[in-house]
Amino acid sequence: MRFYLDSFQNLVEALTRLPAIGKKSAKNIAFELVMRDRAAALKLAHAIESAVSVARVCVCCGALSENELCGVCADEERDRSKICVVLSAKDIFTLEESGLWNGLYFVYESEENFVKLENMIKDRRAQEVIFAFAPSVQNDALIYLIEERLSPYGLIFSKIAHGVPTGVSLENVDMISLARALEGRVKI
Numbered sequence: 001m002r003f004y005l006d007s008f009q010n011l012v013e014a015l016t017r018l019p020a021i022g023k024k025s026a027k028n029i030a031f032e033l034v035m036r037d038r039a040a041a042l043k044l045a046h047a048i049e050s051a052v053s054v055a056r057v058c059v060c061c062g063a064l065s066e067n068e069l070c071g072v073c074a075d076e077e078r079d080r081s082k083i084c085v086v087l088s089a090k091d092i093f094t095l096e097e098s099g100l101w102n103g104l105y106f107v108y109e110s111e112e113n114f115v116k117l118e119n120m121i122k123d124r125r126a127q128e129v130i131f132a133f134a135p136s137v138q139n140d141a142l143i144y145l146i147e148e149r150l151s152p153y154g155l156i157f158s159k160i161a162h163g164v165p166t167g168v169s170l171e172n173v174d175m176i177s178l179a180r181a182l183e184g185r186v187k188i
């Protein structure tokens with residue numbers, strides 16, 4: 001479809017590349033931004049620019065950060081003896097929103113992260129590792145593997161259990177279920 005509007009077309013295409021936004025929604029959003037609420041649109045553009053320019057990965061845990069260390073790793077009030085391992089940095093938002101976790105996090109995206117996790121456990125003298133992975137056969141196998149490799153450290157291992165449906169990612173789990181899952185975590 002041709003709009004005879006190059007910049008508008010670029011905006012629509014950029015929006016289409018975002019997750020969960022189809023062509024029709026992209027056109028509607030673009031129209032809303034450029035025609036109906038120009039002040040909000042410029043504010044959005046500025047917010048995107050500043051968020052992107054400062055965003056980085058925490059050197060310790062792999063969370064989204066705006067400094068070398070993320071807010072959680074830098075917070076002296078957090079319980080450094082407990083590390084909650086997640087599969088995606090986005091899961092930290094869900095867990096922080098629940099307000100139920102006062103320990104640290106570690107983002108385990110791939111096997112390459114293992115040494116980093118091991119170093120974090122040693123540096124922070126961690127005593128407990130909880131796996132906040134959505135239940136699935138694949139994730140259980142990964143938990144087993146990590147646990148095996150960390151066995152020399154004498155850690156207490158647990159995983160979230162009740163209330164989180166199999167195969168559903170953490171961001172799609174409601175807060176009540178997540179709270180139950182965290183409170184009812186089981187020793188492994």
Ligand SMILES: [Zn+2]
Nearest residue numbers: 058061070073
């Ligand atoms: Zn961190």
